Amino acid sequence: MSVSDATDWPTSALDAAAxxxxxxxxxxxxxxxxxxxxxxxxxxxQRVMPLPALRDWLLRHPRAYTARDEVWRELIRRARLDGPHWVVAAAGMAMPALQQYAARLCQGYYGDPADVDAEILTGFLTALRDRVDLTKPAPYAGLCRAAWRAGRDLRLQQQEYLPVEDIEHVAAGPRTPRVPYGHPDLLVRRAVSLGILDPEDEQAYIDVRLGRRAIEPIAATNGVSVDALRMRLSRIDSRIAEALADGLLTGVASPETVAELRRQAEQRGQRRAGRAAAARRETSQVAAAAAA
Structure with a gap:
């Protein structure tokens, strides 16, 4: 069977994913x-299992928390790194829960049930792609919460509202938006200019910390391990927190402070270059030994 064999493709997003x-x-x-x-x-x-059989086993063992966490960490990793078919696989593995959410949220819903299905699947896929942190427990629960909230938010849009003739009588205080303290992207850019954040780490930091994207594909793109990138970002967090506390990102830094920050940045660059050279030498030695 292939997807192209289906003559009547389902109109529901969940049915299509199934x-x-x-x-x-x-x-x-x-x-x-x-x-x-x-x-x-x-x-x-302890064997190779087709995904439907594995899904059935997990459904029959609802208290097998360790097993569920291990399986879902692997599914999420593969969905993020190994292509669209594993995205479909993850959605299919969660389908019993997603369909249950859809059935509950569609009770009393006056709109098109297909819209609820689409929102639930979109919430699930968004969390699968970027939101769920694999270092935390219960990744599957995080995916399910995201799916449920997406469908629930659509339902909440149906809630009745109170029409008023003049908003001035019900809106307390001034409605002019306040100027933000500072856009995070601008603070990150200033951190780069001061040498607090290295230029080669800027995009990864923005993607993970501000964009809340999954760390696994970004680590692969940058050619580092997930653990190495996570530690690097944690050190950047500490440096940025210190800079904010000292007012360096929102005020004027003295020439002496700027010089010291750039000296530290140069030291980090030298250490990184040294580690990269050592890794290349080790790779060359392993290749030479394998060829001998």
Whole structure:
């Protein structure tokens, strides 16, 4: 079976995702996960399992929290790094919960149920792509919360509102927006100009910290491990916090302070270059040993 075999493609986003999942997981070459890689202490069957069978096992074992967390961390990693078919796989693995949310939210809903389905799936996919932090427990619960909230927000738009003839009588105080303290992007740019944040880290910092994007694809793009990038961003957080506390990002820095910050930036660059050179030498030595 393939997706192209379907003559009547579902109009519901959830039904379409379920159909695509069925196509990806049918014989003769279904998507699988090797559950032995997760370890015997998870309680998972120690064998390669097609995703539908793995989903059924997780549904039959609702208290297998460790197993569920390990499986979903792997699914999220693959969805972020290994292509669209794993995005479909993750949606299909969550489909029982997503369809349950849709059924509950559509009770008494006067709009098109397909709109609720679409919002639920969009919320799930957004969290799958960028929002769920794999270092925290219960990643699947985070995906489900995002899906539920997206569908609930659509329902809340149906709530009645109170019409008034003159907004001036009900709006307390001035309505002119206040000037923001400082746009985060501008503060990051100033941090780069002062040497607090290295230029090669600027985009990664903006993507992860301000854009709340998933760290795994960004680490892969930058050619570093996830742990290395996470530690690098944590150190940047500390430097920016100190700079904000000292007023460096919102005031005028003395020439002496600027010189010291740039000296520290040069030291970081030298250390990074040294580590990169050492890694290249190690790679060359391993390749030479393998060829011998």
């Amino acid at each position: 159909t695509a999942f069925a196509a990806l997981t049918c014989e003769p070459a279904p998507l699988v996960l090797d559950c032995a890689a997760f370890g015997a202490d998870t309680g998972l069957p």
